[in-house]
Amino acid sequence: MNTKEALQEQYEDAYLALLMDAYAREKAAALLKECEANDEAISDAFEEKCTAAIDAYFRKNQPVVRRFRLRKILLAAAMTVVIVCVLFTTAFAFSERFRNMTRNLMIETQEQYTDIQIQETDSSDLFSDMELGWLPPNFTLVEYEPDLTALFEDPEGHLLSVLRGYNGGIVIDTEDPDYMRELNINGNDAVLIYKKNSYHLTLTNLRLDLIVDIICDDCMTEEEFLRIAEEIRFYD
Amino acid sequence: MKDQITQDEYFAGEEQREEYRRFRDLMDGLSEEERALLYEKYVFRLSYAEMAERHQCTEEAMRMRVYRLRKRSIQTVKTKQEDGI
Known part of the structure; x- marks a missing residue:
């Protein structure tokens, strides 16, 4: 699998996730509307149960938000650092070429006489053992x-x-x-x-x-x- | 949650909205189980192992089923688009 094919696969995966998200939201909205039209009251107990499940899910998946008051210039600097980190991490996670370039850069800057090159995976060499x-x-x-x-x-x-x-x-x-x-x-x-x-x-x-x-x-x-x-x- | 979620929130152009409508038709035509697989994979973000456990099959069999569904979905959307040009 070459880089183009890998990127194509990532694109299809992401596009399908987007389509599915839109589909799921549309279906949910339609069901909610239908429920309201039928005037079917949701019991408090059931709503509490749903809210608890949703809260539990997001507690697991979202970090606790800390509210600190910062001066504007520090906030701007922090945001810049975060954005750069996110962009770097995203690129690092999704692009094998970027990962290899980064590793090669580290090797080059740390060892003057090192001659190691990390290359993309060859299709014939899929497993290490x-x-x-x-x-x-x-x-x-x-x-x-x-x-x-x-x-x-x-x-x-x-x-x-x-x-x-x-x-x-x-x-x-x-x-x-x-x-x-x-x-x-x-x-x-x-x-x-x-x-x-x-x-x-x-x-x-x-x-x-x-x-x-x-x-x-x-x-x-x-x-x-x-x-x-x-x-x-x-x-x- | 908003009362009415429109396609405009997701898809900027008419072409993308048309693709979404074709995808929605495809989804509506799938079996309950096939729809469930796509929900589990792309909405609930379950792993292949978790999905295999739910559907009582092997992880690899699940990976193959999802791959087929993904390919079929993308092909349906894209093929019709090409036909329409």
Whole structure:
């Protein structure tokens, strides 16, 4: 996934969030209006409960506002610092290129003879302790979280997901599968599940204490699906 | 909360408002569960893990479902826009 694709994904995510927010507010306003039109009184107890829930939510998510009286010039200076920090943090959070430039700047200014360059993630190097040696043709990376998950898609919209286990485990849905088989792939135990037109394979590497979860739509043969797991290379 | 929240508060141009109206039509046509997924992800900001727990499926399956819904939503809005030009 290159920078343009990553930014496109962020844009779509943000745009959908905006659309959803507008939709939710419009629906809420319509419901409120309908409620008022029907003259259905809301009980005090119910309103208190709602208010308490809303208060609890915002108490968790908003810092306590402190009211200090400052001189105008200090206030202006503080606001400038805050805005710069927010802009910097936002840019740092959303732009990998900006992060890398910042890190490189720090390295350059601190070490005269350091020659380290941080570069954007290469699609072929998604996980620190393993490598996907083979993927079916035409699948391209569409979503990625470093060392956690990678989502691939082919031109027909079929999805292939690879999740690296963390915090000790992965949830596996074994309820009512079409079939389920225990396998051994390159010395590692694995469970293959076929359910609701999708393949699901969980591969364990006890030596590295690692679990890999692969899910794919039924758009390839079982042999091709298993080959994805067979070609995973673990780094010792 | 205001009595009437208009689209003007969110979308400055007529093109954006038109896109929103198409999105609203799409939302109204989705199933209850699909709508719930979008609410949970984009309004309530639940994590994939929390959503998976609510809907009793794996985190990865949930990620794939949301990805499909997101893509379908964006495509519907944008495709119709292109058709209209």
